[in-house]
Amino acid sequence: MSYTNEQVAHLVEGTLDWETTFRMLSMPKDNSRFAQYLAALQAKVGFPDRIVLPLGPHLYIVQSARDKKWLIQCDCGHAFCGYKDNWKLHAAIYVRDTEAAMTEVYPALMAPDTRWQVYREYYCPSCGTMHDVEAPTPWYPVIHDFEPDIDTFYKEWVNLPLPERLD
Amino acid sequence: MQSEQSNVQVMGIDAGGTMTDTFFVRADGRFVVGKAQSNPEDESLAIYHSSVDALAHWQREVDDVFPELVTCVYSGTAMLNRILMRKGLAVGLICNKGFEQIHSMGRALQSYLGYALEDRIHLNTHRYDEPLVPVARTRGVTERTDVQGRVVIPLREEDVRQAVRELVEAGSQAIVICLLQSHKNAASELRARDLAREELARLQVDIPVFASVDYYPSRKESHRMNTTILEAYGAEPSRQTLKKVSDRFKKHGARFDLRVMATHGGTISWKAKELARTIVSGPIGGVIGSKLLGEYLGDENIACSDIGGTSFDVALITKGSFAIRSDPDMARLVLSLPLVAMDSVGAGAGSFVRLDPYSKSIKLGPDSAGYRVGTCWPESGLDTVSVSDCHVVLGYLNPDNFLGGAIKLDVQRAREHIKAQIADPLGLSVEDAAAGVIELLDLTLSEYLRANISAKGYNPAEFTCFSYGGAGPVHTYGYTEGVGFKDVVVPAWAAGFSAFGCACADFEYRYDKSVDLGLAQFASDELKAAACATLQQAWQELAVKVIDEFVINGFQPQDVLLIPGYKMQYMGQLNDLEIVSPVSSAATAQDWDRIVASFETTYGRVYASSARSPELGFSITGAILRGMVVTQKPVLPEDPDAGPTPPPQAYLGTRPFYRHKQWREAALWKMEALKAGNHITGPAIIESDATTFVVPDGFETTIDKHRLFHLKQVK
Numbered sequence: 001m002s003y004t005n006e007q008v009a010h011l012v013e014g015t016l017d018w019e020t021t022f023r024m025l026s027m028p029k030d031n032s033r034f035a036q037y038l039a040a041l042q043a044k045v046g047f048p049d050r051i052v053l054p055l056g057p058h059l060y061i062v063q064s065a066r067d068k069k070w071l072i073q074c075d076c077g078h079a080f081c082g083y084k085d086n087w088k089l090h091a092a093i094y095v096r097d098t099e100a101a102m103t104e105v106y107p108a109l110m111a112p113d114t115r116w117q118v119y120r121e122y123y124c125p126s127c128g129t130m131h132d133v134e135a136p137t138p139w140y141p142v143i144h145d146f147e148p149d150i151d152t153f154y155k156e157w158v159n160l161p162l163p164e165r166l167d
Numbered sequence: 168m169q170s171e172q173s174n175v176q177v178m179g180i181d182a183g184g185t186m187t188d189t190f191f192v193r194a195d196g197r198f199v200v201g202k203a204q205s206n207p208e209d210e211s212l213a214i215y216h217s218s219v220d221a222l223a224h225w226q227r228e229v230d231d232v233f234p235e236l237v238t239c240v241y242s243g244t245a246m247l248n249r250i251l252m253r254k255g256l257a258v259g260l261i262c263n264k265g266f267e268q269i270h271s272m273g274r275a276l277q278s279y280l281g282y283a284l285e286d287r288i289h290l291n292t293h294r295y296d297e298p299l300v301p302v303a304r305t306r307g308v309t310e311r312t313d314v315q316g317r318v319v320i321p322l323r324e325e326d327v328r329q330a331v332r333e334l335v336e337a338g339s340q341a342i343v344i345c346l347l348q349s350h351k352n353a354a355s356e357l358r359a360r361d362l363a364r365e366e367l368a369r370l371q372v373d374i375p376v377f378a379s380v381d382y383y384p385s386r387k388e389s390h391r392m393n394t395t396i397l398e399a400y401g402a403e404p405s406r407q408t409l410k411k412v413s414d415r416f417k418k419h420g421a422r423f424d425l426r427v428m429a430t431h432g433g434t435i436s437w438k439a440k441e442l443a444r445t446i447v448s449g450p451i452g453g454v455i456g457s458k459l460l461g462e463y464l465g466d467e468n469i470a471c472s473d474i475g476g477t478s479f480d481v482a483l484i485t486k487g488s489f490a491i492r493s494d495p496d497m498a499r500l501v502l503s504l505p506l507v508a509m510d511s512v513g514a515g516a517g518s519f520v521r522l523d524p525y526s527k528s529i530k531l532g533p534d535s536a537g538y539r540v541g542t543c544w545p546e547s548g549l550d551t552v553s554v555s556d557c558h559v560v561l562g563y564l565n566p567d568n569f570l571g572g573a574i575k576l577d578v579q580r581a582r583e584h585i586k587a588q589i590a591d592p593l594g595l596s597v598e599d600a601a602a603g604v605i606e607l608l609d610l611t612l613s614e615y616l617r618a619n620i621s622a623k624g625y626n627p628a629e630f631t632c633f634s635y636g637g638a639g640p641v642h643t644y645g646y647t648e649g650v651g652f653k654d655v656v657v658p659a660w661a662a663g664f665s666a667f668g669c670a671c672a673d674f675e676y677r678y679d680k681s682v683d684l685g686l687a688q689f690a691s692d693e694l695k696a697a698a699c700a701t702l703q704q705a706w707q708e709l710a711v712k713v714i715d716e717f718v719i720n721g722f723q724p725q726d727v728l729l730i731p732g733y734k735m736q737y738m739g740q741l742n743d744l745e746i747v748s749p750v751s752s753a754a755t756a757q758d759w760d761r762i763v764a765s766f767e768t769t770y771g772r773v774y775a776s777s778a779r780s781p782e783l784g785f786s787i788t789g790a791i792l793r794g795m796v797v798t799q800k801p802v803l804p805e806d807p808d809a810g811p812t813p814p815p816q817a818y819l820g821t822r823p824f825y826r827h828k829q830w831r832e833a834a835l836w837k838m839e840a841l842k843a844g845n846h847i848t849g850p851a852i853i854e855s856d857a858t859t860f861v862v863p864d865g866f867e868t869t870i871d872k873h874r875l876f877h878l879k880q881v882k
Contacts, residue, residue: 018294022292022294023534025286025289025291025292026283026285026286026289026292026533028523028524028525
């Protein structure tokens with residue numbers, strides 16, 4: 001089973017017809033999907049750096065076009081940090097830890113007690129895109145939620161040559 | 168061809184998604200099958216072309232045959248497609264206030280109806296279809312009737328008028344009214360219906376109003392609402408399609424009144440008030456045809472098996488009657504319509520064959536090549552192997568005579584695809600890989616068939632298996648081998664069997680109504696008589712509807728044979744059984760005792776005598792009334808016995824055929840040239856334009872006087 005680049009681009013946009021989407025969901029994954037998926041994402045972003053792995057709807061690990069370093073980068077081209085760092089520590093952070101701040105997003109009495117749970121929102125400092133929200137207890141450290149083994153993923157899972165990396 | 172003196176009497180039509188089949192039967196039982204490409208724009212044209220194709224076998228013209236016909240039954244998928252494509256009328260819905268979202272939300276199971284098991288348990292694939300009526304055209308009115316049928320909040324009449332005005336304003340082309348518990352107490356809903364009609368008259372708007380109790384007074388709100396909406400949404404456009412078909416017949420001199428196959432297994436007029444029940448009809452035809460054949464052969468237990476390109480359908484006939492399901496699902500909607508019970512598995516002759524990339528096991532389907540056959544047909548544009556490819560490679564199918572030579576199949580192309588996709592990754596030869604696929608399919612189907620019979624508590628040795636459908640006879644030996652049927656029958660007209668079956672169906676209306684009757688085992692005579700009175704009341708209500716339908720077609724009430732029935736269960740149990748009533752009307756305690764006795768006998772037969780539990784008491788959950796009038800049915804051919812040796816002109820040569828790891832030369836026979844009494848021992852392949860009947864080594868077959876092949880294993 002394989003799909004055209006156009007179909008994968010529609011998938012990324014959320015405009016793929018249901019029948020094709022259903023087939024994709026219920027069949028084993030097509031071999032060329034990851035490469036096509038990257039190509040579709042690459043065509044959407046404005047920066048010249050090569051996408052290595054998407055991390056979120058607007059967040060990627062990229063290979064810098066300038067020096068081949070791997071960075072975590074926003075849609076807008078803002079680079080947070082090296083790909084092994086916790087990008088959240090380099091983001092603009094807004095913490096909802098008061099009842100007033102909670103009632104901005106939830107009706108009164110339907111939000112958590114902020115002595116037990118707070119919301120931490122992580123934004124791109126340059127374009128303001130929200131990349132993640134955490135809901136931890138107030139004292140909990142910033143969560144480093146994903147440390148992908150990209151080498152294994154490229155070599156053993158998707159069978160693609162690993163993009164060059166200068167550390 | 169024989170003399171042309173015999174009149175053509177019966178016509179059956181099966182208008183499918185890709186092909187429109189017609190089936191004509193003469194008074195002497197001779198028949199022809201015609202095929203033409205379906206035409207969704209104008210079905211009547213496809214039927215005309217298909218008829219021309221069929222009648223050409225007899226060198227006859229449509230214009231001189233149509234006036235001879237006495238009966239014609241249509242079955243088709245047009246209504247179903249209209250629902251699936253959401254191309255019906257803009258319907259407005261009136262329901263109880265607060266329940267406006269009910270139809271949009273639907274039942275949770277509607278999000279995965281029609282899925283293969285793998286997808287049912289794969290939540291990501293679940294999805295709700297667009298509702299037939301949007302919330303924007305739904306209005307709630309204040310009213311409440313409780314489960315006992317008591318009016319708790321009376322209908323607020325001004326709400327109804329207001330709702331009608333708004334729905335008309337919103338562009339509704341029909342209005343459906345469905346209030347809670349209206350099957351228990353119809354008063355509020357009927358009042359709302361009358362108010363709606365008054366308001367429409369006042370507005371001088373001429374659109375139909377459908378109250379659910381007038382159509383489907385059955386419990387289960389989602390089912391009742393869906394079915395009534397279906398009626399408003401799809402029935403009227405379908406009626407226009409059928410009118411077009413009927414008009415074209417009339418133009419060619421037809422004098423018969425066109426009838427349509429309905430889900431309950433009878434046929435109804437295209438003028439009938441309830442057309443929603445024509446939504447599925449094709450596969451039912453086969454079951455009706457099997458029942459008629461069974462009566463000819465004296466077999467009262469039949470396993471009907473229909474294998475098409477995409478699915479394998481199984482239905483059981485026990486003691487001469489088929490089961491009815493009362494709340495089936497169709498077009499991914501739960502409905503309250505009586506439907507001939509059938510079970511389906513998504514594996515057919517056109518199923519795609521793939522290797523699971525992780526386990527390297529062969530997987531069949533769930534999708535299929537459909538009319539595109541497989542990679543063996545270069546014009547198909549397909550590059551995934553299908554089951555048909557395996558058949559072509561192994562010599563089961565004739566590459567030069569597929570569909571009577573209409574398309575040429577490329578064996579080499581199929582070989583290459585099987586080699587690359589299946590054989591090489593598994594380290595097998597192309598033949599063994601293809602044979603493995605066929606074995607897997609046969610095993611899947613025979614297990615399914617066996618499970619369907621034994622799970623219902625029956626023994627296959629008491630059943631005759633009928634095998635039909637375009638691809639049925641290719642697989643018959645495979646899926647019946649080892650199951651242990653009493654007899655295995657393949658009709659020579661297997662490909663047109665559904666159309667034939669439709670022509671066999673009675674002109675019959677059936678109406679159902681939910682009732683709630685519960686009586687202890689030893690209830691007093693007064694209580695028994697009271698229960699009878701309730702049941703009789705329901706039958707009388709239904710009788711009015713049934714007779715009304717026949718009157719539309721010009722019958723007199725006294726022409727109609729009424730057959731009352733009921734659904735009964737032991738109190739507290741969950742499954743009811745449908746029983747044909749032993750009494751024509753119910754009034755006395757004795758009548759009640761006979762009603763109970765009839766139920767207990769059936770229960771003992773379906774489950775086991777020892778499972779009967781009269782101490783629980785008895786519930787009647789539904790009243791059923793069927794009404795029918797006499798119609799002309801096809802007669803089967805009665806050929807003289809020509810002895811066991813086939814005539815030499817039937818012999819077409821041999822073809823290499825691979826099975827059990829060796830190539831053997833299979834004798835080829837022309838099906839049409841074989842005579843009654845002829846006996847053929849495998850390996851042999853019996854070919855006709857529309858189907859191929861495979862008799863491998865270890866099997867033998869005899870054709871009887873009705874042109875039915877009986878397949879046996881050689882002991």
